[in-house]
Amino acid sequence: MSSTTIIVGAGIVGSALAHFLSSSPSRPKIILIDHSLSPLQGSTAHAPGYIGQFNESSTLTRLAVDSVTEYAKIPNGFEVSGGIEGAATEEGIKKLQTRCDMAVHEGLPASMITPAQAAGLAPDLVRQDDIQAALYFATDGVANATVITTFYQQEAKRKGVEFVEGIVGGIRYGEDGEVTGVEIEDKEAQGMDNEPTKRKIKRVIASDTLVLATGIWTADLCKDLDIPIPIIPVMHPYMYIKHDRLEGDDNSFQSVSSSHPGPLLSSPGSPLSPSSSNTNHRSPLSPRLNNKPSPWIRYPEHQVYARDHGPFYGVGTYDHGPAMSCEPNDHVAIGPWQDEVFNSALEKAKTLLPVLATLDGGMESPLAGGLTAIPETKFNGLFAMTPDNLPLAGAVNGRKGLFLCAAVWVTHAAGIAKFIARLIDHDYHNDGEKNNEERRTWETAVRDLDPGRFRGRDWEELKEQSLRGYSQIYHTGET
Numbered sequence: 428m429s430s431t432t433i434i435v436g437a438g439i440v441g442s443a444l445a446h447f448l449s450s451s452p453s454r455p456k457i458i459l460i461d462h463s464l465s466p467l468q469g470s471t472a473h474a475p476g477y478i479g480q481f482n483e484s485s486t487l488t489r490l491a492v493d494s495v496t497e498y499a500k501i502p503n504g505f506e507v508s509g510g511i512e513g514a515a516t517e518e519g520i521k522k523l524q525t526r527c528d529m530a531v532h533e534g535l536p537a538s539m540i541t542p543a544q545a546a547g548l549a550p551d552l553v554r555q556d557d558i559q560a561a562l563y564f565a566t567d568g569v570a571n572a573t574v575i576t577t578f579y580q581q582e583a584k585r586k587g588v589e590f591v592e593g594i595v596g597g598i599r600y601g602e603d604g605e606v607t608g609v610e611i612e613d614k615e616a617q618g619m620d621n622e623p624t625k626r627k628i629k630r631v632i633a634s635d636t637l638v639l640a641t642g643i644w645t646a647d648l649c650k651d652l653d654i655p656i657p658i659i660p661v662m663h664p665y666m667y668i669k670h671d672r673l674e675g676d677d678n679s680f681q682s683v684s685s686s687h688p689g690p691l692l693s694s695p696g697s698p699l700s701p702s703s704s705n706t707n708h709r710s711p712l713s714p715r716l717n718n719k720p721s722p723w724i725r726y727p728e729h730q731v732y733a734r735d736h737g738p739f740y741g742v743g744t745y746d747h748g749p750a751m752s753c754e755p756n757d758h759v760a761i762g763p764w765q766d767e768v769f770n771s772a773l774e775k776a777k778t779l780l781p782v783l784a785t786l787d788g789g790m791e792s793p794l795a796g797g798l799t800a801i802p803e804t805k806f807n808g809l810f811a812m813t814p815d816n817l818p819l820a821g822a823v824n825g826r827k828g829l830f831l832c833a834a835v836w837v838t839h840a841a842g843i844a845k846f847i848a849r850l851i852d853h854d855y856h857n858d859g860e861k862n863n864e865e866r867r868t869w870e871t872a873v874r875d876l877d878p879g880r881f882r883g884r885d886w887e888e889l890k891e892q893s894l895r896g897y898s899q900i901y902h903t904g905e906t
């Protein structure tokens with residue numbers, strides 16, 4: 428059989444993988460398939476791009492550091508802004524201190540700073556009196572997932588990767604369980620008759636190596652496996668708020684108008700484009716320091732985080748009661764807005780941020796997909812949780828040629844794509860230069876991320892564990 432590698436999913440993970448795999452001379456044919464290539468509609472299109480490299484899992488910390496190294500090579504892909512975590516309670520401060528020690532141990536430049544220093548670094552997002560201590564990560568920053576993904580796709584195209592738009596409805600296996608190809612659904616034929624459950628297959632593309640980089644949709648394609656693949660889609664509210672920075676200060680690091688933007692920030696004259704100034708509120712904005720974005724801020728005790736997007740601020744919150752799972756049925760990683768739970772949580776979040784506390788909601792006008800705007804743009808974005816908060820990335824045992832690379836954050840995407848590329852190319856084991864520590868690190872990563880690690884576990888239990896982890900996402904370090 429001819430050797431063809433198929434990657435399903437062209438979000439940041441699949442696109443990065445297409446780039447890294449196509450750099451290897453031993454891959455003659457690579458096909459990247461997505462339901463919608465332009466625009467992208469998965470989680471990547473909605474990611475606000477906070478990059479905090481420290482993770483309680485050292486495997487993830489390493490992959491984040493590696494990803495940042497890669498993103499920094501991409502024009503406008505990543506900017507070092509620094510990141511701050513603030514706490515006010517004794518327990519919260521103790522946790523910050525522990526995280527600081529662990530981060531330093533991992534080799535990251537982390538340090539405890541005073542509330543005054545935190546407010547000095549991020550005057551728009553930190554009120555000195557609200558916190559008692561802060562943890563500062565000097566090399567963290569903000570990524571633009573859309574810019575990065577577009578870059579990787581262009582590189583992959585240049586190196587001969589073929590792009591196909593279509594829905595993969597199933598995987599074909601041979602007699603020994605080995606991958607032989609994928610089935611592409613016929614979109615047009617769907618729903619033509621009155622049998623919505625009957626899938627029409629348009630064509631089969633043969634392949635001996637298949638990677639599912641399918642984000643929140645991954646479990647669906649893994650139904651035939653004899654191991655649970657607990658990738659659980661959850662809802663998450665995020666809000667953009669336009670501000671009127673004082674004239675002359677706004678030489679932002681990103682331009683708002685773009686030919687390949689996120690879903691909301693696209694149309695000319697959109698509420699976030701610089702020309703429309705629908706805000707009547709003047710916020711007490713401090714001039715941008717050295718024209719750099721403010722450090723992002725996390726308030727773990729309030730489950731709130733915020734960042735500077737240039738001409739607007741972004742706020743997200745996990746403080747919305749029970750974790751919400753959802754069914755991602757229409758191939759778009761956006762869920763219906765949940766007025767009752769999300770609005771109050773976001774209003775509460777805004778009070779923590781000096782720059783936003785003075786703004787009230789203003790007008791709201793409905794946009795496509797249940798989104799609202801002017802001057803705020805809120806949306807319910809979907810991403811994936813897993814029972815142990817680690818991605819599922821690696822080879823699937825017993826299914827020769829099948830690899831998963833899912834439940835991966837932007838923060839870890841390039842690093843994990845490189846890891847999978849090496850795994851597929853057997854590159855790691857061919858390279859005899861490694862010392863013992865490198866070997867141990869590699870083996871630990873393979874074990875930590877193994878897609879088969881939930882073998883034998885009960886699906887409902889795994890789902891519940893994932894959702895519990897989601898509601899405690901900022902109660903880090905313990906479960």
Ligand SMILES: Cc1cc2nc3c(=O)[nH]c(=O)nc-3n(C[C@H](O)[C@H](O)[C@H](O)COP(=O)(O)OP(=O)(O)OC[C@H]3O[C@@H](n4cnc5c(N)ncnc54)[C@H](O)[C@@H]3O)c2cc1C
Nearest residue numbers: 436438439440462469470471474477595642808836837838
């Ligand atoms: C509101 C929000 C905030 C977030 N904040 C951050 C953050 O600050 N930092 C961070 O690191 N991460 C953040 N994330 C998470 C991050 O966005 C995702 O983890 C990441 O984008 C996942 O990338 P991906 O390529 O795996 O998935 P996706 O971008 O979802 O890509 C998967 C692709 O697979 C395609 N696909 C799936 N199934 C099929 C099929 N059967 N046939 C064809 N195509 C298929 C889809 O169309 C999709 O394009 C956030 C996410 C959201 C929604």
Ligand SMILES: *[C@@H]1O[C@H](CO)[C@@H](O)[C@H](O)[C@H]1NC(C)=O
Nearest residue numbers: 481482483816817818900903
């Ligand atoms: C570690 O990474 C996971 C994503 O896999 C994320 O959910 C979690 O919040 C991260 N932890 C920290 C402390 O950033």
Ligand SMILES: *[C@@H]1O[C@H](CO)[C@@H](O)[C@H](O)[C@H]1NC(C)=O
Nearest residue numbers: 475571681682683685688692
């Ligand atoms: C990413 O960059 C594009 C183009 O500059 C911009 O339109 C978009 O708003 C940026 N996205 C985020 C999340 O900051």
